[in-house]
Amino acid sequence: MSARSAVSAITGGWPGDPAARDAVLRLAEDREAIVREIAPTALAHGWPGDPAGRSTVLRLAEDRKAIVREIVPAALGRGWPGDPAARDAVLRLADDSHAGTRCGVASALAQGWPGDPAALRAVLESADDPEQQVRRAAASALAQGWPGDPAGHRAVLRLADDGRPQVRRFAATALARGWPDEPRTRVVVLGLADDPVPVVRRNAASALGQGWPGDAGALDVLLALARDREPEVRESAAVALVTGWPGDSAANHAVQRLGVDRVRAVRWATATALRKRGGT
Known part of the structure; x- marks a missing residue:
């Protein structure tokens, strides 16, 4: 059984169980990035709001590997919505060098911190990102997290005239x-x-x-x-x-x-x- 399958079984079979959580926390320390990147989503799904899980995911937000960092925004938005420390970590990832990570930031902010002014500013900035996948995410996030907002409206109107059809x-x-x-x-x-x-x-x-x-x-x-x-x-x-x-x-x-x-x-x-x- 792969590590991903094992974690899925643990999360689905024992959500909220401290021993199962500890097993997932240990994965976050694995030397292989492909194993570490499983932990954020599993912790958010199985133990939302858990302090130890939050600390671990916040640490993974600074992981050296992009495949790990790009998972973190969605995990924080799902598992710790409204949490100031989680929000700040997601905001820092808005400047990540990896486009996949930046793409996840907009969606996470809309899910976890809708209506938040600092989150809105970050998503508005992502609407001007050089990568089209990030601009796409910004359009969806603005509608999800800030419907009716005038600044968001102006940004999405501009994206409607973007050079990329997607x-x-x-x-x-x-x-x-x-x-x-x-x-x-x-x-x-x-x-x-x-x-x-x-x-x-x-x-x-x-x-x-x-x-x-x-x-x-x-x-x-x-x-x-x-x-x-x-x-x-x-x-x-x-x-x-x-x-x-x-x-x-x-x-x-x-x-x-x-x-x-x-x-x-x-x-x-x-x-x-x-x-x-x-x-x-």
């Missing part, structure tokens, strides 16, 4: 989640529905269904996306139409057409959405 698609989702009542948000997401990259159009379709159900302008755009040349976009449009415009005749007509689409994945997504809604 960032733009995350921004579309974040805008609908965090600022659906802002007029500018709707305009930007409608624009992303015409993005040249399919994955962005796909997320824009989902965002329109999530943020503006029943909206006439959003419906017009979704009806066009339901005829998109890319199946993944049609899938997303189908789900949005089913959930957001259940009584609209034009939406229902489009859904019927998508239910017999030439691509099986589109048919499956449509049928699944109808079943969840209680349709046929």
